[in-house]
Amino acid sequence: GENVEQHPSTLSVQEGDSAVIKCTYSDSASNYFPWYKQELGKRPQLIIDIRSNVGEKKDQRIAVTLNKTAKHFSLHITETQPEDSAVYFCAASSRNRDDKIIFGKGTRLHILP
């Protein structure tokens, strides 16, 4: 079955700097890669997603890149702000797996003042 590895588990960056979180997946049939943000005590919410026919997608300060050959994808947050502090989860799914969506273990991002 699919396995999603996420690194690092914890990341601290200075406010204004960039943060990068990386994920790898095992199933080459995976073709949808969403990222979720979970603030303390709240539900996870989608922040950006990418499909396998695209190599990069941007939304303001957030971008996701996908390397299908290497089976890894990354989340990039530029000009970090205090409200970016949260846990971020990557996920992967495949049309072959009947709606089954597998998550990484999460990255706790701390934005330092």
Added chain:
Amino acid sequence: DGGITQSPKYLFRKEGQNVTLSCEQNLNHDAMYWYRQDPGQGLRLIYYSQIVNDFQKGDIAEGYSVSREKKESFPLTVTSAQKNPTAFYLCASSSGQGGMTPLHFGNGTRLTVT
């Protein structure tokens, strides 16, 4: 708010008792999911359902059961066979389409079993 409601927010049970967690959605979504969240473990899939009267086991289904009698409802029962039931449980839904659409999560239920 959000279209997917989990209740209760906190639940306490004695060891050996079954307990049912409620999940209701008014988003007209076909697919519904149950995840368990433990510190450092991410979101682990318990059960999911793509359509009414059908569901599939996820990665950690042992000790849990579900039903999908109505499109809008997907209750999860934590049975006494679940060896470590204390956790935060998240329900989610999506419009399906082979797992290619975003998940909408509920606010979660924190279950404590003593």
